[in-house]
Amino acid sequence: MELMNWIDFHLPALVVVIPLVAGILTVFCGKRSGPWAWSCLVHGFVFAMTIRLNQLVQNLKLLPVEDGSTLSVPTHISYFMGSWPRQWGIELRVDALNAIILLIVAGIAFLTTVYSGKSVQQEIGSDRRNWFYTVWTLTIVGLLGITITGDAFNVYVLLEISSLTIYTLIAMGKSRDRRALTASLKYLILGSVGASFILLGIGYLLMITGTLNMADMGESLRALENPTENRTLLVAVAFLLVGLSLKMALFPLHMWLPNAYTYAPSAVSALLSATATKVGVYMAFRFIYTIIGPVFSFETVSSSELLLLCATLGILVCSYNAMTQDNVKRILAYSSVAQIGYIVLGFALHTQMGVAGSIVHIINHALIKGGMFMALGAVVYRVGAARLTDLSGLGRIMPWTMGAFTAGGLSLIGFPLTAGFISKWYLVQACLEAGRWYLVVALLVGSIFAIVYVWRVVEIIYFGQPNDNACKAKEAPWTMVLPTIIMIGLSLYFGITAEWTGGMSEATAQFLLTEFEGGMQP
Amino acid sequence: MASYFSSYYNYWVYIALMMIGFYGIIAKRNLVKQAIALSLFQAGIFLFYISMAVVVEDGKIADAPIYTVDKELTHELQEAEHDHHLIVKSDQAFSNPLPHVLILTAIVVSVSILAVALAIIVNIKREYGTIEEDEIQQIEMNEAP
Amino acid sequence: MIESGNPSLSLMTPLVGAAGIVLCGRLPNLREAVTLVTAALLFYFTMGLMPAALSGEAVRVELFEMVPGMPIVFQVEGLGMIYALIASGLWILNSLYSIGYMRGNQEKHQTRFYLCFAVAIFGAMGTAFAGNLFTLFVFYEVLTLSTFPLVTHKGNQNAIQGGRVYLGILASASIGLLFPALVWVHHAVGHVDFVLGGILSDAGLPNWSLALLFFLCVYGIAKAALMPLHRWLPAAMVAPTPVSALLHAVAVVKAGVFSVTKVSVYIFGYGTLGEFGGGDWLVYMAGFTIVTASFIALFQDNLKKRLAYSTVSQLSYILLAVGLWVTLGPDSEVGQFALIAAAVHIPAHAFGKITLFFAAGSIYTADHKTEVSQLKGIGRRMPWTMGAFAVGALAMIGAPPTSGFISKWFLLTGAWEAGSGFAITIIMISTLLNAAYFLPVLWQAFFCKEPEHHDDASSHGSHDHGEAPWPIVVALTGTALLAISLFFYPDWAVELARTLIQSQS
The missing domain is CATH 1.10.287 (Helix Hairpins)
Known part of the structure; x- marks a missing residue:
């Protein structure tokens, strides 16, 4: 009991520290399957911790605290690293928003780690397998850290930790295709520029507020007199928006993404598509909604229109691009950019329905795209590549994998009873609420493009003739199939009943819009 | 301008x-x-x-931020302060x-x-x-x- | 025990059947027995809902909420009852027919075929008993997706092409048009429940948005095959004939017109539809489709394609009737005729068209003939088949003693009283055209001499064939008898249709 309380108290720190230490220890796990087994254990444990953390955040509602004369309900858990007070030390802060993101990142990290075993064995040389898993775990540490931290500069440092490791992971795809190297370098340069912009934005916020603690930052920004006249704040918002857009691959700053996803090792594609860009969106929520406040970011700077335009164009252009690709991984990569468009659309609408739709789609798309990339990884494992011709006729040879892929595809289109439908239900409703007709049209045209690019693949899967490699193939090993099916199965489950995802997203949206200044419409 | x-x-x-x-x-x-x-x-x-x-104060750029320990300075440090003006008083501005x-x-x-x-x-x-x-x-x- | 009027059993039966079919996949006889038993049970359970539908005291079954605040709801009412009855009843005969057809033609992947069929019926039942637009949309899409593997069953280039058009049009229309309409209604009203008299009347939407909304609904439900979104239906004819018969003459297309009718009656309601002239517009569009599709049918040599275009035209009869009803209004005595015509034409056309398709499949199974021009003299070899074909053709034309006469009678009465010269002209032209493309087939079959052997070297069929396998013959005779019986006993359908009107006024 004593121990449980101790763990509960230190949980926010443990979520980051345990994988950090364990990740470095991975180096000593030998060259065979040791690193994989160890990583599975670690990420399973981290996932369990995030579940507990979610419980704790949920339980906050039940514990009203007496605050002066009024009873108030705490909305977040704070943890001070090394017990330093918040002005000097680093605060870890878990609230309704990042509790979900933590859960998604840790959950998907666990599933992809389990999945990665066989695939990594094939794609990464045995001499560097332990290093691969070290870097892999550090990526996840970075992503978890960005999500949980309450300190703006810490966000930058952890962002660079995750980015640097991601560049490395992508470059490790070179044993399968050397273009992984150029893709990685391109991402490195663009990603570093993006991160530097974020650093600049944080710097300007520091200049205005004199603090790096996000909560304090938000408070002193809200206390600003005449914020609309404040040009420093304007510059900060501009830098942050551009940097974040680069990091989350918002059209037209998405150029790094298609190649990176295509040539990365299969397991890395799955991990990145499901978590990295999502954490980028989370950062945008954190900075725009809880620190700067949506009213200033959207109305004063009128970035709302710009973001909506980028999102809409992203949906249309990238869905169109996805229709014309021959490499299925690249189809999914372009589709990812389009889906980021959907997420940003809800984000920029700045209404409760829109924000809820955005959060729902973060969850749903992480499951869908992660699962689909996993299915493709299984194809690469068995057939050797993931071009359209490689998938030909696989429907009979790898029924489970391809079934999962097809179900994921239907979800991308937004058929009812799939998770994609729920996202679209929210987003279309949000667009209608906001009275923006053209956005509804763009959303639906994007869906119709999705029918085309998904169906091109599905037709080939089920009606094509298998090529020579495919004829020799068989169903992927269960360590790959099972995580794939769990991901896609969950996406279907959340499509059939979105009570949990939808309810939670709506609550979070309400929290974001009322807890912070954004609730007051100008 | x-x-x-x-x-x-x-x-x-x-x-x-x-x-x-x-x-x-x-x-x-x-x-x-x-x-x-x-x-x-x-x-x-x-x-x-x-x-x-x-930090600019009175038209002068403030000194480097080095923490002062006013009370219990060792002898050597006191000398150093005296000779090299290394340690500034805490009421002085520092960057x-x-x-x-x-x-x-x-x-x-x-x-x-x-x-x-x-x-x-x-x-x-x-x-x-x-x-x-x-x-x-x-x-x-x-x-x- | 489940209370009367609860459609849960009807919904669960096909799903349980589907599971049974998969489990018995290795044993064809058992698998097909499961299909037949499921079909029979489904019909039995559906019949049990009849009293509730007639008395209008059906229970509202609310399942889980799919999205917070948006539950899946089922409720039995007259219109859905008609649709559910014909879909489940004809499934029995169709299963019998499928057994003969699939075995006779040695089709592959038969387990997948029966499985998808059961799921499609599940979709149809869900659509029939949907208690709100949301549920209807969900099951509508279940129907679309589950029929895709059936359409592309053969797996050859033709089938892929057909499947592409099929899914492309149906899915694009429903997601691109019907889905925003659904969200829009929800946004405007706050719920999407089916309420007699419509829910949009109090929403305060301006006329132009109502018109746009109606447009989105009518074209979004592309299964109703209103031109120009009819192309999927001829394309779907690459499917094995049992699929064309039950799904593309009954379940799928009727899901379309049923949904349009349901949306018109329960979402828009007369008052709202009348305000912006939605009725007139529907009458014109349907009239255009009826005549154009009939014309196209005239020039189709492929028998199934001809039937498909005939279906496109016949479906628009129902839309025409709905349009007339809106123009006339619910208070007028005659307005009721139009609505009854719409409701009664659903089974009337279903019985006739399924017979025709059964006959076409029977010819294909016995002799591998698909073109109209190959049918010379076949009536003497296959008297049962062509006899049934004659009954079906008469039903399409609307001649007594067949089912088509009843609905056409109601329709003409409605059109006459409405003084709609346009509608009357359309019905007359169309009847002539129907005769023009069906009677030559019969003429060739019964009165022309069979060509000699060397005449049709291309046709690989032999001339020493007789009737098709017995399950096929039984099935098509059964549907032909149904088509005739509806002429003598139309009361059940009319009574069910009347429940719409009684509670309306």
Whole structure:
């Protein structure tokens, strides 16, 4: 009991520290399957911790605290690293928003780690397998850290930790295709520029507020007199928006993404598509909604229109691009950019329905795209590549994998009873609420493009003739199939009943819009 | 107008550095030059943070932020204070230490990025035999999708 | 025990059947027995809902909420009852027919075929008993997706092409048009429940948005095959004939017109539809489709394609009737005729068209003939088949003693009283055209001499064939008898249709 309380108290720190230490220890796990087994254990444990953390955040509602004369309900858990007070030390802060993101990142990290075993064995040389898993775990540490931290500069440092490791992971795809190297370098340069912009934005916020603690930052920004006249704040918002857009691959700053996803090792594609860009969106929520406040970011700077335009164009252009690709991984990569468009659309609408739709789609798309990339990884494992011709006729040879892929595809289109439908239900409703007709049209045209690019693949899967490699193939090993099916199965489950995802997203949206200044419409 | 430029000259330098770096990233086709440009770009940002830390009081730029321990100074330190004016009194203004600390971290990050970039470039040179972006693109064009 | 009027059993039966079919996949006889038993049970359970539908005291079954605040709801009412009855009843005969057809033609992947069929019926039942637009949309899409593997069953280039058009049009229309309409209604009203008299009347939407909304609904439900979104239906004819018969003459297309009718009656309601002239517009569009599709049918040599275009035209009869009803209004005595015509034409056309398709499949199974021009003299070899074909053709034309006469009678009465010269002209032209493309087939079959052997070297069929396998003959005779029986006993359908009107006024 004593121990449980101790763990509960230190949980926010443990979520980051345990994988950090364990990740470095991975180096000593030998060259065979040791690193994989160890990583599975670690990420399973981290996932369990995030579940507990979610419980704790949920339980906050039940514990009203007496605050002066009024009873108030705490909305977040704070943890001070090394017990330093918040002005000097680093605060870890878990609230309704990042509790979900933590859960998604840790959950998907666990599933992809389990999945990665066989695939990594094939794609990464045995001499560097332990290093691969070290870097892999550090990526996840970075992503978890960005999500949980309450300190703006810490966000930058952890962002660079995750980015640097991601560049490395992508470059490790070179044993399968050397273009992984150029893709990685391109991402490195663009990603570093993006991160530097974020650093600049944080710097300007520091200049205005004199603090790096996000909560304090938000408070002193809200206390600003005449914020609309404040040009420093304007510059900060501009830098942050551009940097974040680069990091989350918002059209037209998405150029790094298609190649990176295509040539990365299969397991890395799955991990990145499901978590990295999502954490980028989370950062945008954190900075725009809880620190700067949506009213200033959207109305004063009128970035709302710009973001909506980028999102809409992203949906249309990238869905169109996805229709014309021959490499299925690249189809999914372009589709990812389009889906980021959907997420940003809800984000920029700045209404409760829109924000809820955005959060729902973060969850749903992480499951869908992660699962689909996993299915493709299984194809690469068995057939050797993931071009359209490689998938030909696989429907009979790898029924489970391809079934999962097809179900994921239907979800991308937004058929009812799939998770994609729920996202679209929210987003279309949000667009209608906001009275923006053209956005509804763009959303639906994007869906119709999705029918085309998904169906091109599905037709080939089920009606094509298998090529020579495919004829020799068989169903992927269960360590790959099972995580794939769990991901896609969950996406279907959340499509059939979105009570949990939808309810939670709506609550979070309400929290974001009322807890912070954004609730007051100008 | 002149004072507008001169009094903020360090900010102008930061912007100039950043833009030179940015130009290099976009315009240079040699991968190593791009990596160097990226470093320059980030160096500009460091300068920005350092400039931000400066505190000006009574027209004088404040001293370096070094913590004073007024009461229990050892003999040697007292001498040092006396001789070299190293330690300032706490009621005196000193520049903001926070950005300095931050930028130390950022420098480490920047160096790591440069290291990873160079490592990848070395690998590219091995695989493609060149580090000119145009030539690499030519080679990739001829490869299967 | 489940209370009367609860459609849960009807919904669960096909799903349980589907599971049974998969489990018995290795044993064809058992698998097909499971299909037949499921079909029979489904019909039995559906019949049990009849009293509730007639009395209008059906229970509202609310399942889980799919999205917070948006539950899946089922409720039995007259219109859905008609649709559910014919879909489940004809499934029995169709299963019998499928057994003969699939075995006779040695089709592959038969387990997948029966499985998808059961799921499609599940979709149809869900559509029939949907208690709100949301549920209707969900099951509508279940129907679309589950029929895709059936359409592309053969797996050859033709089938892929057909499947592409099929899914492309149906899915694009429903997601691109019907889905925003659904969200829009929800946004405007706050719920999407089916309420007699419509829910949009109090929403305060301006006329232009109502018109746009109606347009989105009518074209979004592309299964109703209103031109120009009819192309999927001829394309779907690459499917094995049992699929064309039950799904593309009954379940899928009727899901379309049923949904349009349901949306018109329960979402828009007369008052709202009348305000912006939605009725007139529907009458014109349907009239155009009826005549154009009939014309196209005239020139189709492929028998199934001809039937498909005939279906396109016949479906628009129902839309025409709905349009007339809106123009007339619910208070007028005659307005009721139009609505009854719409409701009664659903089974009337279903019985006739399924017979025709059964006959076409029977010819294909016995002799591998698919073109109208190959049918010379076949009536003497296959008297049962062509006899049934004659009954079906008469039903399409609307001649007594077949089912088509009843609905056409109601329709003409409605059109006459409405003084709609346009509608009357359309019905007359169309009847002539129907005769023009069906009677030559019969003429060739019964009165022309069979060509000699060397005349049709291309046709690989032999001339020593007789009737198709017995399950096929039984099935098509059964549906032909149903088509005739509806002429003598139309009361059940009319009574069910009347429940719409009684509670309306």
